[in-house]
Amino acid sequence: MSYTALFRIWRGDKGEGSLQDYSTQVNEGEVVLDVLHRIQAEQENDLAIRWNCKAGKCGSCSAEVNGKPRLMCLTRMNSLPEGEPVTITPLRTFPVIRDLVTDVTYNYVKAREVPAFRPPEGLKPGEYRMTQEDVSRSQEFRKCIECFLCQNTCHAVRDHEENKKYFAGPRVLMRVTELDMHPLDTLDRQELAQEELGLGYCNITKCCTQVCPEHIKITDNALIPLKERVADRKYDPLLWLGSKIKVRKDAD
Amino acid sequence: MSDYVKLSYDVVVIGAGGAGLRAAISAREAGKTVAVMSKSLFGKAHTVMAEGGIAASMANVNPKDNWQVHFRDTMRGGKFLNNYRMAELHAKEAPDCVWELESWGALFDRTKDGRISQRNFGGHEYPRLAHVGDRTGLEMIRTLQQKVVALQQQDFKATGDYESGIRVFAECTVTKIFMTGEGDNRRVSGVLAYWRTTGEFIVIETSAVVIATGGIGKSFKVTSNSWEYTGDGHALALECGGSLINMEFVQFHPTGMVWPPSVRGLLVTESVRGDGGVLTNSEGRRFMFDYIPEVFKSQYADTEEEADRWYTDPDNNKRPPELLPRDEVARAINAEVKAGRGSPHGGVYLDVSKRLAPDVIKAKLPSMWHQFKELADVDITQEPMEVGPTCHYVMGGVEVDPDTTAAVGVNGLFCAGEAAGGLHGSNRLGGNSLSDLLVFGRRAGIYAAEYVDAAATKGWRPAINENDVTDALEWALKPFTMTGGENPYTIQHELQEVMNDLVGIIRTEHEMTLALKSIEDLTMRIAFLNTTGGRSYNPGWNLALDLPKQLLVSKCIALAALTRQESRGGHTRDDFPMMDPYWRKVNLVCTVDDGELVVEKKSLVSMTNDLQTLFDEVELGKYMTAAELDTAGQGQK
Numbered sequence: 001m002s003y004t005a006l007f008r009i010w011r012g013d014k015g016e017g018s019l020q021d022y023s024t025q026v027n028e029g030e031v032v033l034d035v036l037h038r039i040q041a042e043q044e045n046d047l048a049i050r051w052n053c054k055a056g057k058c059g060s061c062s063a064e065v066n067g068k069p070r071l072m073c074l075t076r077m078n079s080l081p082e083g084e085p086v087t088i089t090p091l092r093t094f095p096v097i098r099d100l101v102t103d104v105t106y107n108y109v110k111a112r113e114v115p116a117f118r119p120p121e122g123l124k125p126g127e128y129r130m131t132q133e134d135v136s137r138s139q140e141f142r143k144c145i146e147c148f149l150c151q152n153t154c155h156a157v158r159d160h161e162e163n164k165k166y167f168a169g170p171r172v173l174m175r176v177t178e179l180d181m182h183p184l185d186t187l188d189r190q191e192l193a194q195e196e197l198g199l200g201y202c203n204i205t206k207c208c209t210q211v212c213p214e215h216i217k218i219t220d221n222a223l224i225p226l227k228e229r230v231a232d233r234k235y236d237p238l239l240w241l242g243s244k245i246k247v248r249k250d251a252d
Numbered sequence: 253m254s255d256y257v258k259l260s261y262d263v264v265v266i267g268a269g270g271a272g273l274r275a276a277i278s279a280r281e282a283g284k285t286v287a288v289m290s291k292s293l294f295g296k297a298h299t300v301m302a303e304g305g306i307a308a309s310m311a312n313v314n315p316k317d318n319w320q321v322h323f324r325d326t327m328r329g330g331k332f333l334n335n336y337r338m339a340e341l342h343a344k345e346a347p348d349c350v351w352e353l354e355s356w357g358a359l360f361d362r363t364k365d366g367r368i369s370q371r372n373f374g375g376h377e378y379p380r381l382a383h384v385g386d387r388t389g390l391e392m393i394r395t396l397q398q399k400v401v402a403l404q405q406q407d408f409k410a411t412g413d414y415e416s417g418i419r420v421f422a423e424c425t426v427t428k429i430f431m432t433g434e435g436d437n438r439r440v441s442g443v444l445a446y447w448r449t450t451g452e453f454i455v456i457e458t459s460a461v462v463i464a465t466g467g468i469g470k471s472f473k474v475t476s477n478s479w480e481y482t483g484d485g486h487a488l489a490l491e492c493g494g495s496l497i498n499m500e501f502v503q504f505h506p507t508g509m510v511w512p513p514s515v516r517g518l519l520v521t522e523s524v525r526g527d528g529g530v531l532t533n534s535e536g537r538r539f540m541f542d543y544i545p546e547v548f549k550s551q552y553a554d555t556e557e558e559a560d561r562w563y564t565d566p567d568n569n570k571r572p573p574e575l576l577p578r579d580e581v582a583r584a585i586n587a588e589v590k591a592g593r594g595s596p597h598g599g600v601y602l603d604v605s606k607r608l609a610p611d612v613i614k615a616k617l618p619s620m621w622h623q624f625k626e627l628a629d630v631d632i633t634q635e636p637m638e639v640g641p642t643c644h645y646v647m648g649g650v651e652v653d654p655d656t657t658a659a660v661g662v663n664g665l666f667c668a669g670e671a672a673g674g675l676h677g678s679n680r681l682g683g684n685s686l687s688d689l690l691v692f693g694r695r696a697g698i699y700a701a702e703y704v705d706a707a708a709t710k711g712w713r714p715a716i717n718e719n720d721v722t723d724a725l726e727w728a729l730k731p732f733t734m735t736g737g738e739n740p741y742t743i744q745h746e747l748q749e750v751m752n753d754l755v756g757i758i759r760t761e762h763e764m765t766l767a768l769k770s771i772e773d774l775t776m777r778i779a780f781l782n783t784t785g786g787r788s789y790n791p792g793w794n795l796a797l798d799l800p801k802q803l804l805v806s807k808c809i810a811l812a813a814l815t816r817q818e819s820r821g822g823h824t825r826d827d828f829p830m831m832d833p834y835w836r837k838v839n840l841v842c843t844v845d846d847g848e849l850v851v852e853k854k855s856l857v858s859m860t861n862d863l864q865t866l867f868d869e870v871e872l873g874k875y876m877t878a879a880e881l882d883t884a885g886q887g888q889k
Binding site for chain 2: 013027028029030031034040041042044045046047048049050051052053054055056057058059060074076097098099101103104108111112115116117119123125126128129130131132135138139142143145146179182185
């Protein structure tokens with residue numbers, strides 16, 4: 001059940017590079033990453049690929065397969081049209097280091113700007129009590145494997161390098177919602193999300209949700225609720241007054 | 253000669269998985285500057301692959317649980333070859349370590365009264381594993397990653413520099429630990445590493461190094477382990493004068509995927525069995541009832557009826573044999589397949605669809621549902637999975653002091669997690685790995701920091717010998733100077749075949765002798781490895797530097813396995829099929845002496861009397877010699 005496939009792989013570093021053709025065997029049940037590994041082992045030992053678990057759990061092998069942002073370890077060869085070349089290019093939104101490997105520092109820098117979980121003072125480890133219903137909401141977002149496909153796909157920064165300074169991207173904003181919905185977190189990050197992390201840049205086109213390999217409903221469950229909370233805060237006169245006289249600081 | 257950048261940190265942690273990050277956190281909290289060296293991006297370490305949970309006797313689900321029961325289960329699982337003190341510390345400290353994760357933001361699944369939920373697992377007497385569906389490892393690595401970031405935020409407030417306290421060197425591989433001095437005064441002085449992104453070198457001066465590099469599974473063909481698992485820490489420790497123990501004990505997880513071929517070995521979590529999944533052969537028989545060994549007869553059900561009742565009434569029924577320790581289940585599956593009762597692709601069937609409703613399966617085992625759906629076109633809510641053994645974990649590792657994690661024989665070296673040996677004895681229980689990372693990662697950071705303080709007052713911060721740096725750089729760049737040499741991938745594939753076929757789940761003297769010969773040949777051939785391309789993100793070159801470590805550690809495994817003439821835990825000899833009380837008292841210790849690998853016997857330290865009283869004499873009689881029991885009995889009087 002093997003066949004020979006043509007792979008067009010982007011090779012090069014920094015700005016310089018081009019698609020190069022490789023012809024190789026494909027076996028039953030294989031994913032794109034298997035085929036790249038075969039090319040690497042047999043033809044091009046220095047072909048740069050970033051990967052770890054090959055099981056869809058670590059989020060390392062993100063790239064664009066025929067122009068679609070995907071995890072290469074979860075892209076079955078039989079999901080691609082047989083007989084047509086398979087084009088593999090690096091993530092477009094991040095600078096290329098070499099071949100299919102990009103510099104994803106942007107995502108780590110933005111993540112560092114979100115203040116960490118802050119439990120109530122005096123609550124000792126072992127004393128935490130939360131219901132399953134209450135943790136489930138944030139648990140959905142903690143399924144995130146940080147593959148950065150959402151960050152790569154979001155049109156606010158894809159092809160808009162200038163926006164990166166002002167916009168932290170869906171993954172990072174989802175982290176804000178995750179903490180906001182954590183039953184025991186005490187810190188308010190809503191203003192930060194709006195003013196510093198660029199929540200307003202998101203215009204809910206759901207591109208991020210479409211590419212998420214964990215099937216997290218990023219837009220519906222994380223970004224829209226965050227926008228609603230921020231809007232409530234900003235435009236509800238009672239909350240506005242409360243925040244000014246500091247009696248409702250932790251209001252939802 | 254090549255340039256390098258020189259840096260200085262109080263503590264260098266090699267590895268950014270659970271143990272490494274936990275060590276970095278406690279070293280930083282003790283006021284030390286810490287460099288964390290990671291072969292991958294931050295947050296991608298192999299810990300993310302852990303699925304089932306963290307074992308800790310919090311007694312949230314069954315109030316009878318406590319550290320003594322956890323200790324007893326761990327010793328039984330390891331067939332009493334464990335370092336008892338490590339098992340004791342591990343069982344005592346695991347609950348606090350889990351609660352600490354919660355205080356850093358981890359969100360575990362809950363019980364009805366709002367506590368951390370705990371699930372059943374092989375070899376654990378009570379439901380004990382804190383979990384988040386079947387992605388517990390991801391929750392743990394992310395929580396630790398976010399705790400590191402929280403500390404960096406504190407440091408930023410204080411100094412204006414996020415990386416002033418902890419710096420994570422992502423995609424940066426350590427190739428050498430430098431030692432300086434002679435005799436008792438020979439001490440760690442630094443490390444050499446290269447950035448995978450650029451190929452540039454850095455030398456870090458330090459007085460304390462923590463090895464937290466994980467395991468060795470990438471030397472086996474069928475494995476659940478990622479490319480990173482090349483035994484780096486094991487080899488680094490050997491090369492700088494440390495010793496490895498228990499290397500013959502390799503855990504083959506009973507349930508890896510067997511089809512399609514490209515995912516062969518990929519892990520199928522033990523939670524499937526913990527939550528009610530049963531194993532059957534091609535004849536539809538629940539064969540595990542035929543494989544309950546004598547030592548476990550009193551704890552496991554004899555009939556399917558009793559096993560089924562256990563799920564709802566664990567106090568009055570014995571456990572199903574699907575929940576025997578991993579070594580037993582892996583051997584049983586292997587035997588069924590060999591006897592011609594396997595599934596079409598050479599495994600057996602694991603079925604959870606008959607016991608749990610589809611929506612429950614998707615809630616409790618979401619990753620498994622996706623994994624089978626996306627990679628094998630199998631819907632596990634409707635049909636059984638095909639599974640078979642896969643190389644998963646090495647019980648052996650760096651010989652350490654149980655309390656401080658200090659590596660035996662190397663001043664300034666510490667080790668925690670899978671890279672350390674002793675805690676799990678001859679076989680690790682599921683769930684005991686994540687707790688191991690936390691308990692001993694924490695200790696490694698604390699005691700490394702303590703060593704740094706002692707080093708400061710006692711003048712134990714020797715300079716790195718410049719000649720050593722020059723030699724190490726020359727070695728690392730050698731593959732670029734070769735022309736017409738061998739392809740490193742070819743060598744790695746051959747090693748994986750050798751280890752899988754000849755030093756795998758069932759071993760014989762003849763096959764291991766052949767394996768050692770093959771490893772010798774491969775070791776000769778890696779002197780002539782060829783590297784194409786440049787130094788920037790060049791996986792071929794990186795592999796050429798990993799291979800000598802893989803070969804050295806593989807040799808330890810084969811040599812120790814050849815020496816141990818009995819079957820116990822993760823070491824099964826076809827030619828010595830029985831467990832032998834004589835060998836229970838023996839650790840096999842690997843060291844490198846004058847460039848030669850040596851294996852020596854060393855007596856195991858006996859359990860203290862108060863711990864021994866946790867077991868009844870009949871059970872101990874199955875493991876210990878009459879003389880040992882006599883001594884213990886006298887001690888108890």
